[in-house]
Amino acid sequence: MSDLIHQAYDPEAFRRFGHELVDLLAEHLAAVRQNEEEPAIPFTSPEAEYAFWQQDFQHNRGGSPLGLFASVLERSVRVQHPRYMGHQISPAAPLAALASLVDGLLNNGMGVYEMGAAGTAIERLVVKTVARQMGFGENADGVLTSGGTLANLTALLAARSAKSPSPVWQEGHGEELALMVSEEAHYCVDRAVRIMGWGEGGIIRVPADERYRMRVDLLEEYLQKAQREGKTVVAVVGSACSTSTGSFDNLEAIADFCKKHGLWFHVDGAHGGALCFSEKHRSLLAGIERADSVAMDFHKMLLTPAVATALIFRDGQHSFRTFSQKAQYLWERETDEEWFNLAKRTFECTKLMMGLKAYTLLRTYGPELWALYLDRVMELGRQFAALVQETRGFELAVAPQCNIVCFRYRPDGLEGEALNALNEAIRQALLEEGRFYIVKTNLRGSAYLRVTLSNPFTTEADIRELLSSSLFVANNEQPTTANKTKP
Numbered sequence: 001m002s003d004l005i006h007q008a009y010d011p012e013a014f015r016r017f018g019h020e021l022v023d024l025l026a027e028h029l030a031a032v033r034q035n036e037e038e039p040a041i042p043f044t045s046p047e048a049e050y051a052f053w054q055q056d057f058q059h060n061r062g063g064s065p066l067g068l069f070a071s072v073l074e075r076s077v078r079v080q081h082p083r084y085m086g087h088q089i090s091p092a093a094p095l096a097a098l099a100s101l102v103d104g105l106l107n108n109g110m111g112v113y114e115m116g117a118a119g120t121a122i123e124r125l126v127v128k129t130v131a132r133q134m135g136f137g138e139n140a141d142g143v144l145t146s147g148g149t150l151a152n153l154t155a156l157l158a159a160r161s162a163k164s165p166s167p168v169w170q171e172g173h174g175e176e177l178a179l180m181v182s183e184e185a186h187y188c189v190d191r192a193v194r195i196m197g198w199g200e201g202g203i204i205r206v207p208a209d210e211r212y213r214m215r216v217d218l219l220e221e222y223l224q225k226a227q228r229e230g231k232t233v234v235a236v237v238g239s240a241c242s243t244s245t246g247s248f249d250n251l252e253a254i255a256d257f258c259k260k261h262g263l264w265f266h267v268d269g270a271h272g273g274a275l276c277f278s279e280k281h282r283s284l285l286a287g288i289e290r291a292d293s294v295a296m297d298f299h300k301m302l303l304t305p306a307v308a309t310a311l312i313f314r315d316g317q318h319s320f321r322t323f324s325q326k327a328q329y330l331w332e333r334e335t336d337e338e339w340f341n342l343a344k345r346t347f348e349c350t351k352l353m354m355g356l357k358a359y360t361l362l363r364t365y366g367p368e369l370w371a372l373y374l375d376r377v378m379e380l381g382r383q384f385a386a387l388v389q390e391t392r393g394f395e396l397a398v399a400p401q402c403n404i405v406c407f408r409y410r411p412d413g414l415e416g417e418a419l420n421a422l423n424e425a426i427r428q429a430l431l432e433e434g435r436f437y438i439v440k441t442n443l444r445g446s447a448y449l450r451v452t453l454s455n456p457f458t459t460e461a462d463i464r465e466l467l468s469s470s471l472f473v474a475n476n477e478q479p480t481t482a483n484k485t486k487p
C-alpha cells in the first residue's frame, strides 16, 4: 500500500496533531475570553476571503495542518467571545466539542442500529430526557435531526400524515391543505409548506400583537375564512419563541384551539424550547406538553456544537408514521416499529452521532449546567434591556421575554428612512470594526439592532460598551460621552 495512505491514517501523527490542536484551541478559548484586543469578528469581504483561500491552496499544499487550523481560527467569527452577540448559537462547551471529535473519527452512520449502537441508544436516552423535562408522558418519543429547519419539516410531514383526509404518503392528496402560524414565525415553516407542495395558499399567517406574539384571538376567524375558501387546515404552529424578537406564543391557547378543532399542534421551540431545563423560566413554555410535536435545538441554547435538534412527538407512534417506505436492504422487517433503526423515522440516512454531544454534558455536569447557563443568559437579556431603557437616545423594540433583544438608536427628531439608515449604518460600522458582533432585523418596516446574549461570560461592562460604541458610531464622537443616563 502507498506510503501516503499509511501517513493519512498514522495513529502517532494523529496523536501529535491532536495534542497540538487541543493546545491551539485552548489558547484560542483563553484569548477570546481574556484578551481585550481579540475581535469578536475579523470581518472580510467574501471576495477577499475567497482570494485568501485560493492563495492558501496554491502555496501551502502539504503544509502543516496546524497552520491551516490556526488560519481558520484567525479568520472566523468568535462565537466564544463575550462580545459575540449575533445569531442564535451558543458557545459550544469545550467538552461537547471533544464529543464531536469522537463522532468524527468513529463516523458511525446511525441509519440502522448496527451502524451506531451506542449512538442510537444514547439518542433515545437524550430524546426521552428532553421529553420528560417538557412534561410529556412515557409515550412520548422522537429523534434527533440535523437542525430545527429539518425537525420542523419532519413534524409537519407527520401532521400531514395524521390529519390529511387522504392517505398522503401512498396517493398524495387532492385537498388544498394548509396550516396556521404567526406572521413572526421562522421562515423555515413557510419553506416547509412549499416543500410539501401546498404553495403560497398553504401558509395562513396569523397577525401578531404589539409584543410580536400570535393573536390567538384571531385563530377562529382565520380558520373559518380558510374553510370558506375550500382549504383543509391540518395544523397550527406555535413559536417558542419567534426568531426576530424572542416572543413566546400562548401555547395553552393554541392547544385549546387545536383540541377543539382536531388540528395538529406543533411547537417550534428551536430557540426557547431549551427553557424546559430552567425552573425559573419554564413557565414561558406553559402548554408545550399538550403539543403533538416539538422541535428544540441543542446548539442554540444548550451548549452543543451545531447541529443537533430534538424532535419530540407526544405520541411516539407518530414518529414512525411519517415515513413508510421500502428499503429492504436496510431493514429486514419493513413494518416493525423498531425505535433502534433511526432512518425509519427521519429524512436522514447517514447522520451524525448527535446525541453524544448533549449526553456528554448531561452525564458530566448534569442538567444543572443547562439550568445555570439558561438563567445566566436570560438575566443578561433583562440587564441589557434595562440598560437600553435608561440610556439616552436608545429604545427597545419591545420588552424582551428572553435573551434576544431588539433595540435602536433614535436621536430626537429622526424618523422613517433616515432613522432606518442610521441604525443600518451603526450595525455595518460595528461589523467592519469587529469588536462586537451583533445583527439587525426589520420589524414592521423599521430597522432595529438585534442581540442574542448567549455567552455566559458577557459582562455588564461589555453590554455598556456596546451601547457606547453604537453611540460613538452614530454621533462620530468620543465613546466617553456615551452612557449618560436619562434625566
Ligand SMILES: Cc1ncc(COP(=O)(O)O)c(C=O)c1O
Residues within 6 Å of the ligand: 088, 146, 147, 148, 149, 150, 186, 188, 239, 240, 241, 242, 243, 268, 269, 270, 271, 297, 307, 309
Ligand atoms: C424559531 C426558529 N425556528 C427554526 C430555526 C432554524 O433552526 P436551525 O438553524 O437549527 O435549522 C431558527 C433559527 O434561528 C429559529 O429561530
